[in-house]
Amino acid sequence: MAEESLKETTCSCCGGAGEHEHHHHHDDDALDLDKIGTCSCCAGDDDDDEEEEEMPLWTLIVGTLLFLVTYLTDLIPEAFSLPAYIVAYLFLGYGVLREAGENILKRQPFDENFLMAIATIGAFCIGDYPEAVAVMLFSRIGEAMEEKAVHRSRKQVAAAIDLRPEVVQRLNEDGTTTEIPAKEAAVGDVVAVRVGDRIPLDGIVVAGDSLIDTSALTGEPVPVACREGSEVLSGSINTSGVLHVKVTKPLAESMVTKILESVEKAAARKPKIDRFITRFARIYTPAVVAIAVGTAVIPSLVTGHWNYWIYTALTFLVISCPCALVLSVPLSFFAGIGAASKQGILFKGGIAIEQMKRIGAVVFDKTGTITKGNFVVHQVESADNRSDDDVLALCASAEQASNHPIARSVVAQACERGLTLTEPSAIEEIAGQGLRANVGGHLVLCGNQRLMDAQKITMPELTATEYGSELYVAVDGEYAGRLVISDTIKEDAVDAVKAISQMGITTAMLTGDSQQAADYIASKTGIDDVRAKLLPQDKVDQMDSLRRKYGPVLFVGDGINDAPVLAGADVGAAMGSGADAAVEAADVVFMHSRVSAVPAALHLSKETMKIAMENVIFALGVKAVVMIAGFAGYASMWAAVFADSGVAALCVLNSVRMLYKK
Structure with a gap:
């Protein structure tokens, strides 16, 4: 368009236009x-x-x-x-x-x-x-x-947004570096990024370990660890160690250039x-x-x-x-x-500003938009013969070698509590169920209900959790406890939804998650209308239904699966930390990925x-x-x-x- x-x-x-020039x-x-x-x-x-x-x-x-x-x-x-x-x-x-x-x-x-x-x-x-x-x-x-x-x-x-580099340090075969214009760096080149420098181009780390400050792109203040094999985005700042980054996209296709072009x-x-x-x-x-x-x-x-x-x-x-x-x-x-750019809100055009004034409903995706899109251990329930810390330590020890997001959240929670972990041995992952590992001479099972049933673990009567995934733990054939793991609602989500409602605008949520999870998030944040268990194509149909019911729709999402809905909405808004496809399809980009940017954008329009x-x-x-x-x-x-x-x-x-x- x-x-x-x-x-x-x-x-x-x-305001000079075509044949009507001015000044x-x-x-x-x-x-x-x-x-x-x-x-x-x-x-x-x-x-x-x-x-x-x-x-x-x-x-x-x-x-x-x-x-x-x-x-x-x-x-x-x-x-x-x-x-x-x-x-x-x-x-x-x-x-x-x-x-x-x-x-x-x-x-x-x-x-x-x-x-x-x-x-x-x-x-x-x-x-x-x-x-x-x-x-x-x-x-x-x-x-x-x-x-x-x-x-x-x-x-x-x-x-607010011009983070593009002027020059890059390209590595030569003999280990020396040559300074070249950033636009001349080609895919496959390896560039050196010193401590304190911005990462000049999108790429993959081929050498070095560091912490990356992505706040300019995502608004998240916590640095992200990267090592060999990690994907890094241009515009981020290298904070702690020299990195060698293999370029995967030229300057014209890098993240910051796409944002500037918008x-x-x-x-x-x-x-x-x-x-x-x-x-x-x-x-x-x-x-x-x-x-x-x-x-x-x-x-x-x-x-x-x-x-x-x-x-x-x-x-x-x-x-x-x-x-x-x-x-x-x-x-x-x-x-x-x-004015919007100072707040990390990037309007791609005056049409978006004009259209946003007439919005009748703001429709949110759930994961990564209302929630942080991460997994956190919210609750540990142990059997009578064990303590909560004991169950968490055993589970975290068994999960240390796994890269699954849930496994990483368990290990992170154990480290946060200062628990001592034991190196596991004889680890066996069971597809779709969990894993089995030897931890300090004990056979530890960590997984879902199907794993417990398959291993014939006798389970006590447990109260269903209100929201989240359950990770069960058994030790030496006996039930030891369970961990409740769920996504985290963004800190500003409740106030943002309240501010939108005070403007007389309806709030709704479209998600592929379960109805139970969607209802829980809606109850905590105050969202008016909830539609759950949706495939990407279903979201488009549901958005059309919401448009007929409430009027012009602003859709806020972050994933690749949100791109069709973003493109079809009256105004599409993407979280800056989301997928490239979502950012490309959106009319507005919230660079800081905060829910509070939505009422701020509505007010500015x-x-x-x-x-x-x-x-x-x-x-x-x-x-x-x-x-x-x-x-x-x-x-x-x-x-x-x-x-x-x-x-x-x-x-x-x-x-x-x-x-x-x-």
Whole structure:
């Protein structure tokens, strides 16, 4: 979808679109990964910005000083006032005049540059020199404010997610390293990652042991251990030991690049309100010119007051400039994207922000979304002749050699309690049931109910657990106890679900887990509607059912099996720690994988749309009032300047408020 929209995209900072360019933006300006959501004239690194802004800033200062000295003082003789105004006008308005001329040559004259050019040149013709210069002055001030706001929001997006490396240290056959640009690293190359460095590319560790800080990608503060054979993702930080990583994906396909590309496409996926303004401008501008010509000519032929009606027409042209709309609406969405990125929420486009405002239900996946997707020993129940620690130590000793997530959780719990483990011998895994091992001369069985039945272990009457998997333990043919192991609900899940409900939005959960497990999670978190034991294709059907019942749906998931539902939802949101397929299919990515990001994103979307609509209503409202006053003879060129550049500046300032939202 985003790719199809690229041909008619607007620049996210200035709103320049296709044949309707704005402030020196051209059709052939290409979106670049380093210039997040902006056209080439708005983007670039800081050094380039300084070089590009040096001359315009100088002309702005000189033009402003010359205008103020001429208009407010007697330092310039009256005979030289017209040349002084003309020089100030050219310093301040050369960009607008140049753009208007270029558009006329391209046979695309009808834009705000054309309106300002003919209005100000006409003002010179009828002797209103200060008003003509003032139009250009306030236009330049508004443009400078816009550029400052865009630069700030772009830097916030970039600071939040731009983790891509400039260079990598490639290992040579003789053991030395060569520094090469990251984009030149090929699949199969081995790169060295020193302590404190970011892992530059996705790959597999071929040498070294370390702890990896993945907080930039997942938001999880606990470092993850990695060793030879471990898969590592670009953007993570190597914290404790030198690693040699074999590249499995080039820079263009790495995790951080995929995330950056998603944000870059934000400008390409235009919200409906933005598309409306683009279509509106195509009809609006020539209509305004026609009305102005009619205003200047028809009443003048009747009354003979050519000077008055020409002035009224020129005032009307200045009032009608659509700068405020062209500037503020795209900037509102880009500011919203920038504000969200500070919270680790990456909107892939304005459409997602706009659509999220209408959400009637938030639908969660369970594992990895509401829960952490890990296994933790929540309860140990021992037989009468044994202690809980004894049962846990025996089970953990037998499970030490297993890589199964449940086995690792048992060992982790035993270590957390400080229990001493015995190295097992004669380990035998029994598929689908568990394992048998010799621990300190005792035959230990660890597994499910089927293992106990198969080994003819006499079981006492046990109360069914409310939620979780049961791991039974038998020692030397006698039942010793059981461990209850379950996934862990994320710490912020309860508060997040409550916040969503307070917005008047229904919460639901779709999961492939058992109905018992789903009901338990729902009861603990306060989720309204639960649908369990679902296959991936069933989730799509159930989501359609929820949409019919509650309205537009936001689906939040993290697994490969969630990708079809994410793509089919009105808005799909993926946890950043989830599968690549889920992240690719989503409209929004929660980099920190926190449930609290969901109500935060909903709130940000409402605020962004509110500000965008405030700008539209305010700009059109002020223009309408001043237009009516102008036709009635009560609005001067100064009022027109405020209705154009003044309103644009106020709308830009209103949009920038999004960057300070908490």
